[in-house]
Amino acid sequence: MRPLLSAAAVLLLLLLPLAAGQRFRGFSYLLDCGAPSTDSRGLRWDPDGPYVSAGSARPLSVQGLLDPTLASLRVFPYRPAAKFCYALPVDPNRRYLLRPTFFYGPSSTAPPVFDLIVDGTFWTAVDTADDILAGSASHYEAVFPARGRNLTFCLGVNPDYTDSGPFINALQVIQLHDSVYNATDFTGSAMGLIARTKFGSTGDVERYPDDSFDRYWQPFPDSKHAVSSTHNVTSADFWNLPPPDVFNTALVAEQNAPLVLQWPPISLQNGSYYVSLYFADTLANSSRTLDVNINDYQFYEGTVTSAGLSVFATQWILSGLTRVILTSKSVLPPLINAGEVFGIFPIGRLTITRDALAMESMKRSLQNIPDDWIGDPCMPHGYAWTGVTCQEGQNENIRVISLNFSSMGISGSLSPDIANLTALTDISFANNSLSGTIPDLINLGKLQRL
Numbered sequence: 494m495r496p497l498l499s500a501a502a503v504l505l506l507l508l509l510p511l512a513a514g515q516r517f518r519g520f521s522y523l524l525d526c527g528a529p530s531t532d533s534r535g536l537r538w539d540p541d542g543p544y545v546s547a548g549s550a551r552p553l554s555v556q557g558l559l560d561p562t563l564a565s566l567r568v569f570p571y572r573p574a575a576k577f578c579y580a581l582p583v584d585p586n587r588r589y590l591l592r593p594t595f596f597y598g599p600s601s602t603a604p605p606v607f608d609l610i611v612d613g614t615f616w617t618a619v620d621t622a623d624d625i626l627a628g629s630a631s632h633y634e635a636v637f638p639a640r641g642r643n644l645t646f647c648l649g650v651n652p653d654y655t656d657s658g659p660f661i662n663a664l665q666v667i668q669l670h671d672s673v674y675n676a677t678d679f680t681g682s683a684m685g686l687i688a689r690t691k692f693g694s695t696g697d698v699e700r701y702p703d704d705s706f707d708r709y710w711q712p713f714p715d716s717k718h719a720v721s722s723t724h725n726v727t728s729a730d731f732w733n734l735p736p737p738d739v740f741n742t743a744l745v746a747e748q749n750a751p752l753v754l755q756w757p758p759i760s761l762q763n764g765s766y767y768v769s770l771y772f773a774d775t776l777a778n779s780s781r782t783l784d785v786n787i788n789d790y791q792f793y794e795g796t797v798t799s800a801g802l803s804v805f806a807t808q809w810i811l812s813g814l815t816r817v818i819l820t821s822k823s824v825l826p827p828l829i830n831a832g833e834v835f836g837i838f839p840i841g842r843l844t845i846t847r848d849a850l851a852m853e854s855m856k857r858s859l860q861n862i863p864d865d866w867i868g869d870p871c872m873p874h875g876y877a878w879t880g881v882t883c884q885e886g887q888n889e890n891i892r893v894i895s896l897n898f899s900s901m902g903i904s905g906s907l908s909p910d911i912a913n914l915t916a917l918t919d920i921s922f923a924n925n926s927l928s929g930t931i932p933d934l935i936n937l938g939k940l941q942r943l
């Protein structure tokens with residue numbers, strides 16, 4: 494799913510002069526990673542400390558940062574195959590926009606490259622090198638369904654990339670309204686943002702408070718075709734709730750000519766994409782009929798009025814560079830105001846609930862446990878908790894099959910719930926300071942070695 498949203502320049506992310514405290518509905522988090530205290534300039538950013546148990550805070554002394562969240566970061570140790578997670582209480586029936594921000598600052602070595610993981614699903618690899626050269630922060634954005642009462646967002650140490658630990662500057666997790674992107678089936682999929690564009694805009698990124706979920710609408714200047722208007726579109730009628738202002742700029746073709754866009758502006762890997770386009774006639778009481786083709790397939794044909802229109806496809810196959818061609822079927826030339834493209838990817842399987850609950854119970858009764866015992870105990874592949882081995886065959890349930898805690902310096906007592914791990918074949922607790930009675934393991938019929 495790389496590359497995602499390319500960075501907004503650090504200097505473009507202006508401090509918004511907002512009234513005190515933003516109002517996002519439901520569970521929403523704006524975490525300023527590594528920050529000692531709440532920052533109430535602009536959006537209210539809280540320290541990430543209460544939601545993460547690993548890593549250490551580090552200030553970043555770079556002059557002229559306009560985005561206050563870049564002034565600190567949280568850095569995690571380099572421990573191959575470890576995942577370091579934020580656990581955030583959420584509503585299990587909703588979906589969430591996640592936007593982590595990364596800015597390593599000036600450095601003589603290449604910035605670390607690492608994986609992002611959400612609730613046991615591999616999302617993408619983070620590589621900030623190009624943005625750093627451009628002096629920019631890197632933003633990634635995705636929409637994930639909640640899969641339990643906590644959403645876990647993790648940074649995974651992948652030794653295939655670099656030999657330094659991951660880092661993060663800011664994390665936004667914002668609950669979306671039920672109708673937003675609701676044509677996508679989130680029971681088996683998540684979406685990673687490729688581009689969200691306000692065509693014809695030369696101004697700043699459009700975001701909160703115009704966009705009630707702080708989605709970033711990037712400008713797409715084109716002096717030849719840009720037009721603007723001041724009339725009001727009632728965007729509350731659109732399922733995706735775009736901000737009304739995205740309809741106030743547009744690209745319009747010249748008379749008797751098609752409008753040809755290469756958009757999104759990056760080459761895509763072959764896959765299935767969610768594409769949503771937004772239109773509103775910029776002339777009052779006007780309408781025009783147009784035909785939209787994406788890579789030579791008809792995407793839409795119909796009439797756009799000043800009341801506005803949004804059209805979307807949930808499974809559009811794209812690969813390489815994308816060409817959007819709008820042609821007119823009426824007197825007025827075609828126009829377009831805004832668009833979004835997301836890559837669709839499957840969400841991964843999780844450890845069976847019984848095993849996951851048993852591991853959580855064991856974790857609660859032990860002390861001095863490894864700091865990567867958080868999130869799913871087995872998934873994604875290669876990121877099981879330290880000391881835990883799993884069976885994760887194609888058509889099998891994902892089960893914990895071995896526990897090897899030898900010489901980890903763990904103390905505390907073993908929870909009797911260990912007996913619920915009925916697929917266990919190996920246990921080793923050698924050289925730890927465990928106290929209390931060894932629980933009844935009579936149920937563990939498969940146990941071969943203790």
Ligand SMILES: *[C@@H]1O[C@H](CO)[C@@H](O)[C@H](O)[C@H]1NC(C)=O
Nearest residue numbers: 543544545580581582643853
């Ligand atoms: C859920 O997250 C909160 C806050 O990070 C944490 O205190 C709590 O232990 C988590 N619950 C589980 C089951 O992980």
Ligand SMILES: *[C@@H]1O[C@H](CO)[C@@H](O)[C@H](O)[C@H]1NC(C)=O
Nearest residue numbers: 671672673675676677731732
């Ligand atoms: C999406 O949300 C809208 C507005 O709430 C609703 O009318 C529509 O039926 C929903 N569509 C799907 C596919 O759930």
Ligand SMILES: *[C@@H]1O[C@H](CO)[C@@H](O)[C@H](O)[C@H]1NC(C)=O
Nearest residue numbers: 722723724725726727737777
């Ligand atoms: C658009 O709406 C805003 C706020 O509702 C209002 O102040 C403005 O006058 C409206 N503009 C037009 C052209 O109707």
Ligand SMILES: *[C@@H]1O[C@H](CO)[C@@H](O)[C@H](O)[C@H]1NC(C)=O
Nearest residue numbers: 762763764765809810811812
């Ligand atoms: C692209 O992926 C689709 C399925 O997502 C597949 O049917 C098609 O053959 C692929 N095309 C290429 C050129 O790989």
Ligand SMILES: *[C@@H]1O[C@H](CO)[C@@H](O)[C@H](O)[C@H]1NC(C)=O
Nearest residue numbers: 724775776777778779799800
């Ligand atoms: C647009 O139509 C409305 C009613 O249909 C009318 O009141 C208004 O004056 C019209 N505006 C223009 C600029 O023609």
Ligand SMILES: *[C@@H]1O[C@H](CO)[C@@H](O)[C@H](O)[C@H]1NC(C)=O
Nearest residue numbers: 847850851852854910912913
């Ligand atoms: C372990 O299994 C027993 C019996 O099925 C159940 O009552 C208990 O809640 C389970 N423990 C956990 C932590 O899920």
Ligand SMILES: *[C@@H]1O[C@H](CO)[C@@H](O)[C@H](O)[C@H]1NC(C)=O
Nearest residue numbers: 896897898899900919920921
């Ligand atoms: C358990 O882990 C230790 C230390 O990582 C290792 O030396 C030992 O071989 C492992 N035991 C088993 C049975 O895998």
Ligand SMILES: *[C@@H]1O[C@H](CO)[C@@H](O)[C@H](O)[C@H]1NC(C)=O
Nearest residue numbers: 899900901902903923924925
């Ligand atoms: C026991 O574990 C500690 C770390 O907790 C380690 O330093 C020590 O070498 C281990 N001893 C043996 C005999 O493995």
